[in-house]
Amino acid sequence: MTLALFILALLILGSAAVAMALRNLIYSALLLIGSWAGIAAFYLWAGAEFVAFAQVLIYVGAISMVVLFAVLLTKQGHAPEPVEFTSLSRFITGLIAGGGVAGVLLGAILGMPLDVRTAQAAPSLTVKELGARLMGPHTASLLVIGLLLTVALLGAVLLASDKRPDQPEDAP
């Protein structure tokens, strides 16, 4: 079981690392998708069926398409030159911003009371119970997420729509 975990971790981290190193954006995107699929496999390993399939459906099925379309539809000239070191202030701001994010993340991870226990019997939580939990104690978070996504969708529609009057597409 632990061996499987190590192989999965290697797959996830390896493909993510290679994705960052490659110059070809499409390869990077495909490897990133591979990494997401690896995370889904990890959920399966951990016994969380529902989350694993949701991960595949959403990340491998939907978000991958967004990423790939974004790569294809944005302007890509020749391979961009590596960014030169131009100014000290830029370097320092970058360092501060990156360091800040890293600090917050590290603090959150280290401050979390990790509940290390030996593996118990696989938790048997059916999808029905999961749904009841989501609609019961976690209704508020579900609604907030739904609202957020709706706002994002409306914003995308607003950005994409052009203001021309409705022309029938049949017009020659």
Place this chain on the structure above:
Amino acid sequence: MNAPGTDYYLERAPLVLRDAIVQWSPVPAQWLVHQLITIVAILAVFGTFFAFTTIAERKLLGRLQNRLGPNRSGLPWWKKGPKLWGLTQPFADAVKTLTKEDIVPAAADKLLHFLAPVLVVTFSLLTFAVLPFGRNLIPVDLDAALLYFFAAGAATELAIFMAGWASRNKYSLLAAMRALAQVISYELPLLLSVVPVVLIAGTLSTQDIVLHQGHWTFGFLPHWFVFTPWGAAGFVIFLVSALAESNRSPFDLPEAESELIAGHLTEYSGFKYALFFMSEYFGLTALSGLGVTLFLGGWQAPCPFLQFIPSYLWFMFKLVGMLVFFIWVRGTLLRLRIDQLTRLSWQFLVPLALINLGNAAFWALTAGWTGPLQLVRWGVSLAIIVVPFVLIGRRLSGTRAPRIYRYAAS
């Protein structure tokens, strides 16, 4: 014959056969053999099913177009005998595609060009794992089976993209984008048409959904979901979306053979092309199987006295019925244009599917109504779906119908 259950000998026959083979194999490998038999059974049954679907399609299309269809191929060593109505054609096709030259464009991305057909066949085969083929026959009985089905199907989009991009041909890439636009826009009504079933059955497990439809009113009217107002509407939406998802006519724009060359498959030849072709049929068969499972009662017999026919045969009868229906549609309807296609999905099917979800919620809330209230329940439920259907249809066709043909002689 009194209602045969899970112990009926014909129902148990496949399991008995499997267990016999497992017993016969060496003990350390028994678990492996147990799994392998399931895999081999799915591959063999649906492989041959695919082969005969192609010949059935060509024959039926031939009949619909008033010609004979393929009828020449017989058996190689049987020169004088009957031609077997051309039934060996798929095997000849298989040999042909296997021996054809595999052409890869010089500029193509060799690895992705190779991976795309492999990926698409793998994932379309994975979807068969959760279909309940019979009372005792389900390869993997998952609690989240429906989610698994759609998750496995999601990777075909990735394969379409890989095929189009790796060919290094701008027409392939453009066609792949078109195909993706189609598949993504019809994923939504497909999923939304399935949700009411989950709402009523209260489970994502395909086997439990089938068991939920296994009762009869007055002893002969089956409780299949298609025989309820929301179920019928959901089934129609499911059928249309399934046609579009599997790139079948009248939604076969990605690979419109009379207009484009072959869309994102332009640079594929030989067996790689055959793999795409195969995955298309596997996808169609799996979606038909899902439609049978969700709306047509799965492996349940239509009447109690017909239960002496084993459940897996009922499943196959219904599956063949669905496929023949799809072939009939292909021979009858004209191909849509891309703007008509997307408009149909976003302006018509998605709103209707959402309304149908509310309809199913109404049906679930009024489950306790009896007597004359039952009629009210049916009437209201019918009205909930028919009135929006007419209104949205009128509104959408208002500016466009009747169609004026500007360039064609009437």
